[in-house]
Amino acid sequence: MKEERLVKRRVVPVVILTVLTLLFTFLMAIRNTMPLDEVVVLFFLDLIFLAVFIYFLEEERLLKQLPTEECNDFKSIAVVYGLGLVAFYISSYLPDYSSFSFCFAAAMAVVANREMALSTGIFLNLLAAYTQNWDIHVLMASVLLLLLGTMLALAGKEKHLHLWVQFISFFGTIVIVASCYYAQDFIIKGRVFVLAAVTGAVNLLFLEILTRSLEPEVQRTGEEHYLELLKDNYPLVRSIRRFSEMDYSHALRVSEISGECARKLGLKENLCRAAGFYYRIGRMEGEPYTENGVLLAQNACFPEELIQILREYNGELMAISTRESAIVHMVDKVVTKLDLLDKETFSTTWNQDMVIYQTLNENSATGIYDESGLSMNQFLTIRDFLVKGDHLFDSDNRE
Known part of the structure; x- marks a missing residue:
């Protein structure tokens, strides 16, 4: 593209x-x-x-x-x-x-x-x-x-x-x-x-x-503008929904949870919500996902700090460089892992907690967040928040 x-x-x-x-x-x-x-x-x-x-x-x-x-x-x-x-x-x-x-x-x-x-x-x-x-x-x-x-x-x-x-x-x-x-x-x-x-x-x-x-x-950083990008009638929101209801549902969950995590740390909540929603937007155009996602965002005149998070998708092209980018990546990885597992796997809260712990610890061990500015205390705060936030991962809402 x-x-x-x-x-x-x-x-x-x-x-x-x-x-x-x-x-x-x-x-x-x-x-x-x-x-x-x-x-x-x-x-x-x-x-x-x-x-x-x-x-x-x-x-x-x-x-x-x-x-x-x-x-x-x-x-x-x-x-x-x-x-x-x-x-x-x-x-x-x-x-x-x-x-x-x-x-x-x-x-x-x-x-x-x-x-x-x-x-x-x-x-x-x-x-x-x-x-x-x-x-x-x-x-x-x-x-x-x-x-x-x-x-x-x-x-x-x-x-x-x-x-x-x-x-x-x-x-x-x-x-x-x-x-x-x-x-x-x-x-x-x-x-x-x-x-x-x-x-x-x-x-x-x-x-x-x-x-x-x-x-x-x-x-201003565009915090208010980000909410406009998440409205149901926004063209790219409609495009994602037409492309795949599953991707749309995933985007909504990542957006909501990323915003909650950002609020927990006092970071840019609306930026994280927008970045979480559009994090996998490149899938609409096919591979390479990162480049295509960035081009879609540029063509839509997205704010630069949002585009930068999309450039850092999974740390493939660029290292994750901000705490907001790290939060979106953490949440996307957790939601993706939970989506892939069968509902029966989560017959107990203990199993879900273990998946979250394992997913985040494995990602952190790779050093992917080293350049993000996210401190260890902040990482642990987000991890504990995701583990204890049962309402964030309602299994009944998972497809």
Whole structure:
């Protein structure tokens, strides 16, 4: 199975980016009564930029340079980009030096990265400058605000830098606007300082909101998102059930027990539930199971830490590297062993306990968990929890 590059969840945002860029160019051109031939030329320039930008976007995704895997479907980036276009269009009705470059760059740096914030910001500034006949000093101020927003966005989340970031965002804006205005006419007016102060206050407020709300949302590990991947109507859940009711039942049990084990140790419960459910997803495509499972997960835009656990399936291609991965492996091995044995074998709880002890001890003895960070005490805690948790392995539910 080959990785599908044209995944709907990524293609749709890219198409939206393209349409919005062309629409923005058209509206800016119409607003300034540009001739048709110039509009066509701008469209070609848009397409060149978009080709490079989309290539860069996909490259950053493959190199895992985006802040979270939730950005890998490009939805967050498309939303920020679209709002940025709206802001740039609104600013065309405002006085010179009323730039939203700072806000756009800060938001893009958070949901994507600084390189993407700079590349998109510079392009939009050049496009706005051309269509509105900006003076070079206005363009210079807007680009400097773009750089300021890009640099301060990620620094704002550092508590020891927070006050300095606020100070620089406000007074830096005032200095940039006032200096560029003075360089343009060699005169300064009181209204310029008012405009600069208002712009600085807007930038400061936006950055404060961004660092307090949007940044934590983007940086979250995806624990809530994992629950979405386990809903009955999720496409891959339905696919597994259609493929095999037995595999579906196995996946549900591994998911539930893995989540309980993770909660016992205070680890990422929802990650373990999702990883437990999709641990054997590669079986739908056949051998090699691990590679095919990873490709299915990548095509579905799963979070990277979930994909990493699937890469470590049974420790075949990569060593088990996290405690969550170790838990899922332990539970999968135990559930698989219990599924293979006849119900009569478990006529007594003692037989089931012995199977769990033997399965886990044999796996541990191979050293498969040595690089996972799982301590011996944690291993014993999970083993005892599985042995004593009679409700976890209800023989009546086993097929």
